[in-house]
Amino acid sequence: MSTRRKIVLRRRPVGAPTPDIFAIEEDPIPTPEEGQVVTRTLFLSIDPYMRGRLADAKSYAAPVPIGGIMEGETVGEVIASRDPGFAPGDVVVGPRGWASHLVSSAKFLVKLPRGGAPFSTYLGVLGMPGTTAYSGMTDIGRAKPGETVVISAASGAVGSVAGQIAKRAGARVVGVAGGAEKCLFVQETLGFDECIDHRAVDLDAALNDACSNGIDVYFENVGGDLQRLVFTRLNPFGRMIMCGMVAEYNDTELRPGPNLMRVVRNRLHIQGLIVSDKPERFAEWRALATPWVLDGSLKYREDIVDGLENAPDALIGILGGRNFGKLLVRVGADPK
Amino acid sequence: MSTRRKIVLRRRPVGAPTPDIFAIEEDPIPTPEEGQVVTRTLFLSIDPYMRGRLADAKSYAAPVPIGGIMEGETVGEVIASRDPGFAPGDVVVGPRGWASHLVSSAKFLVKLPRGGAPFSTYLGVLGMPGTTAYSGMTDIGRAKPGETVVISAASGAVGSVAGQIAKRAGARVVGVAGGAEKCLFVQETLGFDECIDHRAVDLDAALNDACSNGIDVYFENVGGDLQRLVFTRLNPFGRMIMCGMVAEYNDTELRPGPNLMRVVRNRLHIQGLIVSDKPERFAEWRALATPWVLDGSLKYREDIVDGLENAPDALIGILGGRNFGKLLVRVGADPK
Numbered sequence: 001m002s003t004r005r006k007i008v009l010r011r012r013p014v015g016a017p018t019p020d021i022f023a024i025e026e027d028p029i030p031t032p033e034e035g036q037v038v039t040r041t042l043f044l045s046i047d048p049y050m051r052g053r054l055a056d057a058k059s060y061a062a063p064v065p066i067g068g069i070m071e072g073e074t075v076g077e078v079i080a081s082r083d084p085g086f087a088p089g090d091v092v093v094g095p096r097g098w099a100s101h102l103v104s105s106a107k108f109l110v111k112l113p114r115g116g117a118p119f120s121t122y123l124g125v126l127g128m129p130g131t132t133a134y135s136g137m138t139d140i141g142r143a144k145p146g147e148t149v150v151i152s153a154a155s156g157a158v159g160s161v162a163g164q165i166a167k168r169a170g171a172r173v174v175g176v177a178g179g180a181e182k183c184l185f186v187q188e189t190l191g192f193d194e195c196i197d198h199r200a201v202d203l204d205a206a207l208n209d210a211c212s213n214g215i216d217v218y219f220e221n222v223g224g225d226l227q228r229l230v231f232t233r234l235n236p237f238g239r240m241i242m243c244g245m246v247a248e249y250n251d252t253e254l255r256p257g258p259n260l261m262r263v264v265r266n267r268l269h270i271q272g273l274i275v276s277d278k279p280e281r282f283a284e285w286r287a288l289a290t291p292w293v294l295d296g297s298l299k300y301r302e303d304i305v306d307g308l309e310n311a312p313d314a315l316i317g318i319l320g321g322r323n324f325g326k327l328l329v330r331v332g333a334d335p336k
Numbered sequence: 337m338s339t340r341r342k343i344v345l346r347r348r349p350v351g352a353p354t355p356d357i358f359a360i361e362e363d364p365i366p367t368p369e370e371g372q373v374v375t376r377t378l379f380l381s382i383d384p385y386m387r388g389r390l391a392d393a394k395s396y397a398a399p400v401p402i403g404g405i406m407e408g409e410t411v412g413e414v415i416a417s418r419d420p421g422f423a424p425g426d427v428v429v430g431p432r433g434w435a436s437h438l439v440s441s442a443k444f445l446v447k448l449p450r451g452g453a454p455f456s457t458y459l460g461v462l463g464m465p466g467t468t469a470y471s472g473m474t475d476i477g478r479a480k481p482g483e484t485v486v487i488s489a490a491s492g493a494v495g496s497v498a499g500q501i502a503k504r505a506g507a508r509v510v511g512v513a514g515g516a517e518k519c520l521f522v523q524e525t526l527g528f529d530e531c532i533d534h535r536a537v538d539l540d541a542a543l544n545d546a547c548s549n550g551i552d553v554y555f556e557n558v559g560g561d562l563q564r565l566v567f568t569r570l571n572p573f574g575r576m577i578m579c580g581m582v583a584e585y586n587d588t589e590l591r592p593g594p595n596l597m598r599v600v601r602n603r604l605h606i607q608g609l610i611v612s613d614k615p616e617r618f619a620e621w622r623a624l625a626t627p628w629v630l631d632g633s634l635k636y637r638e639d640i641v642d643g644l645e646n647a648p649d650a651l652i653g654i655l656g657g658r659n660f661g662k663l664l665v666r667v668g669a670d671p672k
Contacts, residue, residue: 052601059601060572220596227596236396242599256592260556260563260606263578265388265395267608272599 004029005308006099009064013054016250016319021054022070022312030103032082038103039076039092041331045123046305046314046323047072047157048221051249060274069097070311073128075112075119076102077335086111091335093122098311100331110282117293119334122286124326125293125300129157131285132275136219136241137165139278140271145170147216148235150207152226154195155182155301157326158243162219163192164298171217174210176203176226178321185324189299203229217241223248224255231258240270249319301325340365341644342435345400348392352586352655357390358406358648366439368418374439375412375428377667381459382641382650382659383408383493384557387585396610405433406647409464411448411455412438413671422447427671429458434647436667446618453629455670458622460662461629461636465493467621468611472555472577473501475614476607481506483552484571486543488562490531491518491637493662494579498555499528500634507553510546512539512562514657521660525635539565553577559584560591567594576606585655637661 003026010023032038053064053071064071074097078090083106086092094109096102112122124130141162143149149166153159154175163173163186175186175195186195196206207215207229214235220227223245234240248255262268275281292298303325305314311329318327339362346359368374389400389407400407410433414426419442422428430445432438448458460466477498479485485502489495490511499509499522511522511531522531532542543551543565550571556563559581570576584591598604611617628634639661641650647665654663 060603220600223597242596242604244600245597248595248597254595254597257595259584259590259593260578261559261581261584261590263606263608264556264580264610265608267396267610267613268578268606269608270596270599270604270606272601272603272605274600274603277603 002028004099004101006069006097007308007311008067009054009070011066012056012063015252017051017054017312017316019312019316024309029101032080032103034082035106036081036103037078037083037086037092037106037109038080038101039074039078040101041074041076041099041308042091042334043075043120043123044098044308044311044329044331045073045127046311046318046327046329047129048244048246048249048318050315051246051319060276069099071095071097073123074102074331075122077332081106089335091119093127098308100308117290120302120304120328121293121300123328124157124302125161125298126286126289128275128282129326130161130289131282132243132273133158133161133165133219134285134289135275135278135281136243136273137162137169140241140269140273141166141217141219141239143169143171143217147171148211148213149173149217149219150211150215150230151175151192151219151221153177153221153246153321154186154190154192155324156221157300159219159221160186160190160300160325161298162241164190166217167191176222182324185301189301191299198226207233214238219243220245222246228258231262234262234266234268236266238266238268240268242270242272246319246321303327305329307331338365339363340435340437342405342433343644343647344403345390345406347402348399349390351588353387353390353648353652355648355652360645365437368416368439371419371442372417372439373414373419373422373428373442373445374416374437375410375414376437377410377412377435377644378427378670379411379456379459380434380644380647380665380667381409381464382647382654382663382665383465384580384582384585384654386651387582387655396612405435407431407433409459410438410667411458413668417442425671427455429455429463434644436644453626456638456640456664457629457636459664460493460638461497461634462622462625464611464618465662466497466625467618468579468609469494469497469501469555470621470625471611471614471617472579472609473498473505476577476605476609477502477553477555477575479505479507479553483507484547484549485509485553485555486547486551486566487511487528487555487557489513489557489582489657490522490526490528491660492557493636495555495557496522496526496636496661497634498577500526502553503527512558518660521637525637527635534562543569550574555579556581558582564594567598570598570602570604572602574602574604576604578606578608582655582657639663641665643667
C-alpha cells in the first residue's frame with residue numbers, strides 16, 4: 001500500500017459543476033516531515049461552500065489551484081507522525097482534502113476521543129456545520145422565547161442544528177426544506193414547530209400561515225425566492241444570519257437582491273458568517289454539544305456515500321439539495 | 337396673541353410631495369393641563385425622515401394623521417407650565433410639530449442651558465442628527481485607524497458629524513455630496529480627506545480613485561446609485577450603517593437592491609438605525625459633544641429658512657438635496 005488515490009481539480013466550472021472538472025489520480029503516499037502527520041482518510045465532508053473554492057473569484061479563502069487536491073474537512077487515522085502530539089492509531093479531524101491519504105502540519109489537526117461520539121459527527125453536528133449553526137445563532141441570531149425563527153435548508157447539516165438551538169432558546173421554529181420526507185424529519189425528529197416543503201406549496205401563502213406574527217430571525221442557507229419572501233416579513237429588529245445562498249451558487253450572473261429601505265425602517269441586522277473567523281467557537285461547541293449528542297437530545301442525520309470516487313457527484317448533488325442530512329463520503333473503514 | 341399658526345397635513349403625497357398637501361391654519365393657543373407645558377416655537381427641524389411620516393405605510397413611527405399638525409423636533413420657549421420642572425422663559429427641545437405654539441407633556445421635553453451652545457444646535461449637531469451620527473458610528477461603524485469610511489450626504493446634518501467622528505477615530509474619510517460648494521465645505525471646513533461631487537463626476541471612477549483600498553465603513557443616507565457602487569467595494573468585515581435612503585424616498589416602487597452573496601463572502605454587517613430606539617444616547621452625545629461645539633473643534637453648518645409658512649417648501653427641498661447643512665425653519669426670535 002504505497003500509493004494513494006486523490007481527486008484533483010482539472011478546470012473551473014461555469015455554472016453547475018460537472019463530474020469532468022475533476023480527475024482521480026494516484027501518487028505515492030506522502031511521508032511526514034518534522035511537525036507533520038500522515039493519515040488514512042475515514043470520511044470526507046461534502047459542503048455547499050465548496051462551490052466557492054472551485055471558482056477563481058476572490059473570496060474568504062483562496063480557490064483550489066488547478067491540478068491541486070480538492071480541499072475539504074476530513075476525519076482520518078494517523079499512520080505516521082513526526083509530531084509529538086500525534087501517534088499512529090489516533091483519529092483526527094482537520095481542513096484537508098479529497099484523498100485516501102493526506103499529509104498535514106500537525107497544528108491544523110484536532111485529536112478525537114475514542115469511545116465518545118461517532119467519528120463522523122466531527123464533520124457534521126459536532127464539526128464545522130454544527131459550529132456554524134451555533135456561532136450564527138449565538139453571535140447574530142440570539143433568538144428569544146416567543147420569537148419566530150425561520151431556518152432554510154432545515155434538514156441539512158447546518159439548518160438542523162440551528163433550528164434545534166433556536167428551540168432550546170424557546171423560539172417558535174419554522175423550517176423550510178425540499179420534499180415531504182425531509183419535512184417529516186424536520187418536524188418529527190428534529191422537533192421544529194413546522195416545516196414548509198418549498199417544492200410542494202405556494203411559499204408565499206405557506207409563510208403567511210406559518211409566520212403570522214412575522215419573522216424575527218432568518219438563518220439563510222439558500223438565497224433565491226425564499227430570501228425574497230422572508231425579507232419582506234422581517235419584523236422590527238429582525239436578524240438575518242447570512243451563512244450561504246446555495247440556490248445561487250451556480251449562477252453566472254448575480255440576481256437582484258432586496259431593497260434595503262426595510263433595513264432602515266425595521267432596524268434589521270444582516271450579517272455574514274464564516275465560522276473559521278472564530279476558531280475558538282469549535283472547541284466551545286464540541287464541549288457544549290457532545291453531551292447532547294451522547295444523550296440523544298441533539299438530533300442529526302447523516303447521508304453517507306461510499307467511495308472516494310463518488311465525491312464529485314456528491315458535491316454536484318448537494319448544490320441541488322439531493323442529499324438528506326449531513327453529506328459524507330466514506331473513504332476507509334473506522335479503525336478497530 | 338391668543339391664536340397660533342400651525343401647518344397640517346391635508347393629504348398623503350404620491351411620489352414627490354407638493355406644497356398643496358399641507359395647509360396653514362389658525363386656532364387658539366392651547367392652555368396647559370396638569371403635567372403639560374406650552375411653548376412658543378423658535379426653530380423647527382427639517383429632516384429627510386419626515387417623508388416617511390407623510391406616508392400611510394407601517395413604519396417605526398405612526399404616520400401623521402390627515403388634518404393633524406405635521407410632526408417634528410422643535411426648540412421653543414416656555415410661556416406657560418403646569419409641570420414643576422419647567423417655568424416660563426425656559427428653552428426646551430423635544431419631538432413636537434410645525435406650529436408657532438405647542439402644548440406637550442413635560443416628560444418629552446429637555447431643558448436647554450442658557451449661555452452655552454446656540455439653541456439651534458440642539459436640533460442639529462447636538463440634537464437628533466448629531467446623536468444619530470454618534471450612535472451609528474459607535475454601535476455599528478466602529479471605524480478604526482487606517483480604515484476607509486465613506487459618508488453619503490456628507491455636508492448634511494448627520495453626515496457632517498459622522499465623518500468628523502470617523503476622523504477623530506483615525507480613519508480615512510471620503511465624503512460624497514452634491515455640488516462643488518458642498519464638497520469644498522466638506523474638505524476644507526469639516527476636514528474630510530476627500531469629497532466626491534456626485535453631480536460632477538463619474539461616481540464609479542471617483543470611488544476607485546478615492547477608495548483604492550476598498551471601503552470598510554459606509555454611512556448610508558441616500559441609497560440609489562451610490563449604495564450600489566459602494567456595496568461592491570465593501571471590504572471583508574465591512575459595516576454599513578443604514579440610516580436613510582433619501583434618494584429613494586419619493587419612489588413609488590422599490591428599486592432592486594444588492595445581491596447579498598457579498599454579505600456572506602465578506603462577512604458584512606448591515607444594520608438599520610433609528611436613534612429614538614436608544615434614548616440614552618441623546619444625553620450621552622450632548623455631554624460628549626457640547627465642549628467640542630463650544631471650542632470650535634466640531635464643525636457644523638446651519639441652513640436657516642425664515643417663517644413657519646416656508647416649512648413645506650423646505651421639506652420638499654431637503655428631499656432633493658437643496659439644503660446646505662442642517663436645515664432649520666426660524667419661527668420666532670430667540671428669547672432675551
